[in-house]
Amino acid sequence: MKFRKLLIVPTAAALLATNAGLAQADTHEGQAEMMVTVDTEAAELRSTLDHLLSEHAFLAVETMRKGADGAEDFEESAAALNKNTEELSNTIGSVYGEEAGQQFKTMWSEHIGYFVDYVNATAEGDEAAKETALNELAEYREDFSNFLAQATEQRVEAGALAEGLQMHVNQLIGAFDAYIMGDYETAYQYEREAISHMYMVSKGLSTAIADQFPDQYNNTDPATKAADLRSDLNYLFSEHAGLAAMAMQNGIDGAEDFEASAQALNNNTEGLTEAVAGVYGEEAGQQFEAMWSEHIGYFVDYVNATAEEDAGAQEEALNNLDMYREDFSEFLSTATEGNLTSDALAEGLQMHVDQLIGAFDAYSSGDYEVAYDHTREAYQHMFNPSKGLSSAIVTQMPEMFKSEMPEEMPNTAMAPEQNNALLISIVAGIALLSLVLFRLRARNQ
Known part of the structure; x- marks a missing residue:
């Protein structure tokens, strides 16, 4: 078959404008010189x-x-x-x-x-x-x-x-x-x-x-440690968007499976919290859980306000989401030592909020075509923060993501097997996010 270069499907506007540069790995005997980066x-x-x-x-x-x-x-x-x-x-x-x-x-x-x-x-x-x-x-x-x-x-x-x-x-x-x-x-x-x-x-x-x-x-190579981290973040962020969109639909419908859909979303939060507590202790885990759970709660508040046709409560929920995005942006900016700027993060989080609220509003009004367009945008959009955040983490600690260039590519079969874990023992944002994602993936499988 004649090959033609892969056409990447267009994505939504980038969530994160990072200050991350590409760190050059040292050249060792028997190891090819290569860039430690998620952007290949x-x-x-x-x-x-x-x-x-x-x-x-x-x-x-x-x-x-x-x-x-x-x-x-x-x-x-x-x-x-x-x-x-x-x-x-x-x-x-x-x-x-x-x-x-x-x-x-x-x-x-x-x-x-x-x-x-x-x-x-x-x-x-x-x-x-x-x-x-x-x-x-x-x-x-x-x-x-x-x-x-x-x-x-x-x-x-x-x-x-x-x-x-x-x-x-x-x-x-x-x-x-x-x-x-x-x-x-x-x-x-x-x-x-x-x-x-x-x-x-x-x-x-x-x-x-x-x-x-x-x-x-x-x-x-698409299977480097850095690419694995990016893919793990792809999984976490996009799953959050998809489950959130469906839980909001179930909420407004009064569906029998609403509690289960909300619990699936909470299970994601619990996995993250357990990992954070395991690295930083109970107090740090509680801080993360509070921030993450609150932002989900504000979406629930918006659903409830819509069901009650309470415009004031809807506005309050949106205001709370606005405050959350500022706090959470500052949290991640600090964790990555400024490799992600809080302003860029806040802008991207606002896009995330707009997409989920837009999908829900369209669904509630019976405009299902627009609802699913927004849902797909919300799902797709989350692959942008995963790229930006993983890039910032790799830039912050490139030594943790150096990989030897294999003499030949591995035998790749799409069989049900565990991905190799990123066993990364590092501090600050890297320990927070890498171990979080490893534990969450292992727990799901």
């Missing part, structure tokens, strides 16, 4: 796949729930999932050519269709149709595994890939079945696992592509 061609490829693959899992779970409920916004939710498919197919096409992109789109769309078949069969109580849908998904994973193995010239091994795809199917079906049975806690646990799992897929696939076309990615 291969890291951009991985981040693009992080975004599109994880968003697919998030939107697929939510759309299946909407279908089961016969929700008014089902069509718009499905349309958002289809837009994700278009962007993912365009990305694959930009690597392997238009024909391969179309082939990918056909196969990817079919596998979404089989999930829809499963939803419909469940609604009709048709066990045979459910089994047919699962069989179709099994056939799909074999065909799709062979497709990617061939495209990457066996850098992604078909058998391991098929195993990983089966995990993806199990997670989405598990999330849906649990939701139908009213076991909402399990449903959201599966959803978070499905989102997290796709970051292993993006790591494996980006590593294979970068190895296959080294000149196009300036001989850079």
